[in-house]
Amino acid sequence: MAKHLNSRAAAAKLSWQIIDKGQSLDITVSSFFEHNSYSPQDRGFIQELVYGVSRWYGELDAVAATLLRSPIRNKDRVVHFVLLVGLYQLRHLDTAEHAGVAETVSACKQLNKQWAKNVINGCLRNYLRAPSEIAENVDLISHPQWISQAIGKAWPEHLNLILAANNQRPPMCLRVNRRQNTRDEYLSVLAGAGIDAKADENTPDGVFLESPCAVTALPGFEQGSCSVQDTAAQISADLLDVKNGMSVLDACAAPGGKTAHILERCDNKIDIHALDISERRCQQLHSTLDRLELSADIFTADASLAPSWPLPKSGYDRILIDAPCSGLGVIRRHPDIKHHRRSSDIDALEKTQAGLLDNLWLHLKPGGIMLYMTCSVLPRENQQQIAKFIARTNGAMLINVPHPSALTLNHGVQTLPGLHDMDGFYYCLLQKQ
Amino acid sequence: MAILEILVYPDQRLRTVAKPVEAVDDSIRLLVKDMTETMYDANGIGLAATQVDVHKQVIVMDLSDERNQPRVLINPTINEQDGEQEHDEGCLSVPEYYAPVKRAESIIITALDEQGEIYQLEAEGLLAVCIQHEMDHLAGKVFVDYLSRLKQDRIKKKLVKRARTND
Numbered sequence: 122m123a124k125h126l127n128s129r130a131a132a133a134k135l136s137w138q139i140i141d142k143g144q145s146l147d148i149t150v151s152s153f154f155e156h157n158s159y160s161p162q163d164r165g166f167i168q169e170l171v172y173g174v175s176r177w178y179g180e181l182d183a184v185a186a187t188l189l190r191s192p193i194r195n196k197d198r199v200v201h202f203v204l205l206v207g208l209y210q211l212r213h214l215d216t217a218e219h220a221g222v223a224e225t226v227s228a229c230k231q232l233n234k235q236w237a238k239n240v241i242n243g244c245l246r247n248y249l250r251a252p253s254e255i256a257e258n259v260d261l262i263s264h265p266q267w268i269s270q271a272i273g274k275a276w277p278e279h280l281n282l283i284l285a286a287n288n289q290r291p292p293m294c295l296r297v298n299r300r301q302n303t304r305d306e307y308l309s310v311l312a313g314a315g316i317d318a319k320a321d322e323n324t325p326d327g328v329f330l331e332s333p334c335a336v337t338a339l340p341g342f343e344q345g346s347c348s349v350q351d352t353a354a355q356i357s358a359d360l361l362d363v364k365n366g367m368s369v370l371d372a373c374a375a376p377g378g379k380t381a382h383i384l385e386r387c388d389n390k391i392d393i394h395a396l397d398i399s400e401r402r403c404q405q406l407h408s409t410l411d412r413l414e415l416s417a418d419i420f421t422a423d424a425s426l427a428p429s430w431p432l433p434k435s436g437y438d439r440i441l442i443d444a445p446c447s448g449l450g451v452i453r454r455h456p457d458i459k460h461h462r463r464s465s466d467i468d469a470l471e472k473t474q475a476g477l478l479d480n481l482w483l484h485l486k487p488g489g490i491m492l493y494m495t496c497s498v499l500p501r502e503n504q505q506q507i508a509k510f511i512a513r514t515n516g517a518m519l520i521n522v523p524h525p526s527a528l529t530l531n532h533g534v535q536t537l538p539g540l541h542d543m544d545g546f547y548y549c550l551l552q553k554q
Numbered sequence: 555m556a557i558l559e560i561l562v563y564p565d566q567r568l569r570t571v572a573k574p575v576e577a578v579d580d581s582i583r584l585l586v587k588d589m590t591e592t593m594y595d596a597n598g599i600g601l602a603a604t605q606v607d608v609h610k611q612v613i614v615m616d617l618s619d620e621r622n623q624p625r626v627l628i629n630p631t632i633n634e635q636d637g638e639q640e641h642d643e644g645c646l647s648v649p650e651y652y653a654p655v656k657r658a659e660s661i662i663i664t665a666l667d668e669q670g671e672i673y674q675l676e677a678e679g680l681l682a683v684c685i686q687h688e689m690d691h692l693a694g695k696v697f698v699d700y701l702s703r704l705k706q707d708r709i710k711k712k713l714v715k716r717a718r719t720n721d
C-alpha cells in the first residue's frame with residue numbers, strides 16, 4: 122500500500138475542493154481526516170496550509186498570475202492550487218525555502234500531474250529570485266470586492282483594521298465548564314499539562330490559549346471540562362441573564378455552544394427548548410450536550426414558521442435568536458466564507474431574520490426578553506433589521522445591552538474583529554411590554 | 555540486498571494467486587529483506603510478494619513515520635473481522651491514484667514471522683486496512699477492483715498510456 126498524499130498535495134487537493142467546487146472547509150477537512158490517518162503534526166500543517174490558502178487566495182492568485190506564462194487548464198486546476206500552496210509557504214510561513222519548494226514540486230507527482238513538476242518548480246524559483254518585485258501591485262487585501270465594499274460602507278473608519286483582522290489566525294478560546302471546575306482551577310490544570318493560557322477579561326468563563334491545539338490534547342475535554350467557543354459567543358449567556366425557573370428558547374441552537382453555556386450557568390436546572398432547522402445539526406447539538414452532561418428538549422424545527430414544537434403555556438421568559446446570517450464577522454475563523462458567500466445571499470438572509478423575529482416575538486411572555494444576535498458586521502442584518510422590527514411591532518422595547526466592550530449603536534451593540542479582541546458579533550436586547 | 559521491480563496495474567501477473575510458504579528458510583528471509591528495501595525505496599507502507607512477481611504468501615509492512623518498525627506476515631489468515639471503515643487507499647502497483655475503499659474496521663490474524671514462528675495480531679484502523687489490502691494482493695486482487703467500472707477503465711487507460719510514453 123502506498124503512503125498517503127504528502128501534506129502539500131493533500132492541502133492543494135482540499136483547497137481546490139473548497140474554493141473551486143464550493144465545498145465547506147470544515148466538512149471537507151474533517152471528512153478527509155476521517156478517511157486518512159495523518160500524524161497530529163501533519164494534520165496541523167495541512168490545516169495551516171488549507172486555511173492559509175483560503176485566507177490569502179486573492180493575493181496568492183494574483184502572484185500566481187504574474188508567474189505563470191499561461192493559466193493552468195481547467196481540468197488541471199488542482200495544479201494551480203499546488204502553486205498557491207507553495208506560494209503561501211514562501212510568503213506567509215517560515216518553512217525552509219528549499220524544503221518547501223521540493224515538497225511542493227513532488228506534490229505534482231502524487232496528484233498524478235507529473236508534467237506540472239517543471240512548471241511549479243520554475244514558478245516558485247522565479248518567485249524566490251525576486252519576491253518583492255513580483256509582489257508589487259497585487260491584491261493584498263484578499264477579500265472579494267463586494268465584501269470589502271460592504272464592510273467599508275458600514276465601518277469606513279475601521280475598514281483596514283477589520284480586513285487585516287479577517288486575515289489573521291484567530292486565537293483559540295475556551296469556555297470553562299463551571300459545573301466541573303472554576304476558571305482558575307482549569308487554568309492550573311492547563312498549566313500542568315504544559316498548555317499556555319490566560320483568563321479572558323471579557324467573560325467570566327473564557328480562556329485564551331497561547332497557541333491552538335487539538336481538542337483531544339485539552340485535559341478533560343472528553344469528560345466536559347471545557348468547550349471551544351469564541352469570546353463574542355460566550356458573552357450571549359451574560360446578556361441573556363437566565364435565572365432558575367425560567368422557560369427559555371434557543372431558536373437556532375446547533376451546534377449547541379450557547380445552549381450548553383446557558384445550562385452550565387444554571388447548573389442544568391432550567392427547562393430549555395433548543396431548536397434547529399437541520400436534522401444533522403440537531404445530532405451535533407445532542408452530542409455537544411451529552412459530552413457536557415447537560416439536557417435540553419431538542420426539536421428539529423423551522424423557528425420562523427408556526428410552532429411544530431410544544432410551547433410553554435404562558436410563553437417564554439427568554440428567547441435567544443442567534444440568527445442565520447452572512448457570517449461576515451467570523452471570516453477569520455471561516456475563511457471559506459470569502460469564496461462561498463454571494464452578495465445576493467443577503468436579501469434572503471434578511472427575510473429569514475425578519476421572519477424569525479416576527480414569529481418568535483409572539484411566543485415571548487409579557488415582560489420577557491429576547492436576545493437577537495448575528496455573527497455579521499452588516500447593518501442590514503443587524504441594527505437596520507432591528508429598527509424595522511421595532512417600527513412594525515407594538516410593545517417591542519429596546520433595553521440596554523451590558524456588553525463589556527462593544528460599540529453602542531442606536532439599536533443594539535456591535536463588536537468588530539480587529540477593534541475588539543473577538544469575533545464580529547451584533548447583539549440586541551428587546552423586552553416585551 | 556536488491557531493489558525489486560514492482561509490477562504496475564493492469565499487469566496480468568498481479569492476478570496470480572500466491573501459494574503458502576512451505577518452509578521459512580534463508581531464501582524467504584532474503585526475499586523479505588529485498589521486499590522491505592523495495593517498499594522503503596518506493597515510499598510504501600506495505601508490499602506483497604505478488605507485486606514483485608514472486609507468488610508466495612509473503613507481506614512486509616511498516617506504518618511508522620520513522621520507517622523503523624518493519625513487520626513481516628507469512629501465510630497470513632484472517633480469523634475474525636468486525637465493523638466497517640472507509641479509508642483512502644493508494645497502491646505501489648497503481649501509482650499516484652487514491653480512492654476510498656470499505657474494509658473491516660478490526661481484524662484478528664494469524665501469521666508466521668521471518669523465523670517461522672506463529673503469532674496472532676489484533677489490528678484496527680490503518681493497520682487493519684493495510685493488512686487487508688496486502689492480503690488481497692496475495693489473492694490476486696487489487697484495490698481498484700472495488701471501484702466502479704468507469705473508474706477502473708480510466709485508471710487502466712492512464713497507466714497504460716504512461717507505461718507507453720515512459721518506454
